[in-house]
Amino acid sequence: MSSTVTSRRRQLGNEIRRARVAAGMTQQEVAALLGCGQAKINKIENGAVSVKLSDLRQMLEAFGTSKTEADMMTALARTSGQRGQWSGYRSAVPHWFRTFTDLEPAASEILSWHGERIPGPLQSEHYMLKQFSEARATDVTALVRNRLERKQVFELKRPPFYRFILGEAAFRRMPGGPSPSVALDQVQHLLELEKSYPRTFIHVLPFDTRLSFVPNDFTIMRFSDATRDFVFIEHAAGGTYIDDEGDFELFVDAWDRLRGAALERNETAEFLEKLAQDLRAQVQV
Structure with a gap:
């Protein structure tokens, strides 16, 4: 799978961090070398910003990096600075979400938990149009095109293993309030989607499951x-990326607890088929 600009930038940042630690240097020392602040070095190592080739050469010389590793990192730096894919209708994607969508196709596995809403890649067109209209979005066409483009992650030659756990409330709380027709369209879409893409897994977490609590999405x-592996949390002010190893493992543990309580794939299919039957009855009334 070809890597994205953001994944290459994060990969380069990981390599720079590794080389710096191996050389026994601190971020403050590297910042002094380049004549910048420590915060910039931290952003470079986290892949938040690209690094100039001249700065990279200075760092690699100070680290005593081998020619093979230096050539590899230089090649990454040349490609990780390429941008421009956020023009046109893609500019509707908020800045805080661009790293997520850029890295989504490059991931090997994605584990997604949503308690009260259907996440973007799983949304039917009826659901997303209702969501955008209720939010009074100004450019619905661009938002829909972006949302549909994200679904291409399922159709890659080697797509990531994309595993979703959805709370039962996600099927009861429709955008704009109760709507059997929107819910039915969404449920039918999920049933078809999982049949079509073998690396996509959907599990429902029913209301009656035995858990002490459920975490935020x-x-x-x-x-x-x-x-570097990471956790993404969306919130009212934007999104947060967490890649600290200790914190990352806490989320893995939380996922494991949710997955242990959620329905299996065949049970989820039965749940959705029964729900679709109930919704059809409501639509026909």
Whole structure:
């Protein structure tokens, strides 16, 4: 799978961090070398910003990096600075979400938990149009095109294993309030989607499951290359990316608890078929 600009930038940041630690240097020392603030070095290592080739050469010389590793990192730096894919209708994607959508196709596995809403890649067109209209979005066409483009992640030659856990409330709380027709369209869409894409897994967490509590929504992204695994949390002010190893494992544990309580795939299919039957009866009334 070809890596994205953001995944290459994060991979380069990981390599720079590794080389710096191996050289026994701190971020403050590297910042002094380049004549910048420590915060910039931290952003470079986290893949939040690209690094100039001249700065990279200075760092690699100070680290005593081998020619083979230096050539590899230089090649990454040349490609990780390429941008421009956020023009046109894609500019509707908020800045805080662009790293997520850029890395989504490059992941090897994605674990996504949503308690009260259907996440973007799983939304039917009826559901997303209702959501955008209720939010009084100004450019619905661009938003829908972006949302549909994200679904291409399922159709890649080697797509990530995309595993979703959806709370039962996500099927009871429709955008704009109760709507059997929107809910039915969404349920039928999910049933067809999982049949069509073998690397996509959907599990429902029913109301009557035995858990002490359920956490807020989160998504775990894992990578087979040097890109650092992370957790993404969306909130009212934007989104937060967490890649600290200790915190990351806490979310993995939370996912495991949810997955242990959720329905299996065949049970989920039965749940959705029964729900679709109930919704059809409501629509026909």
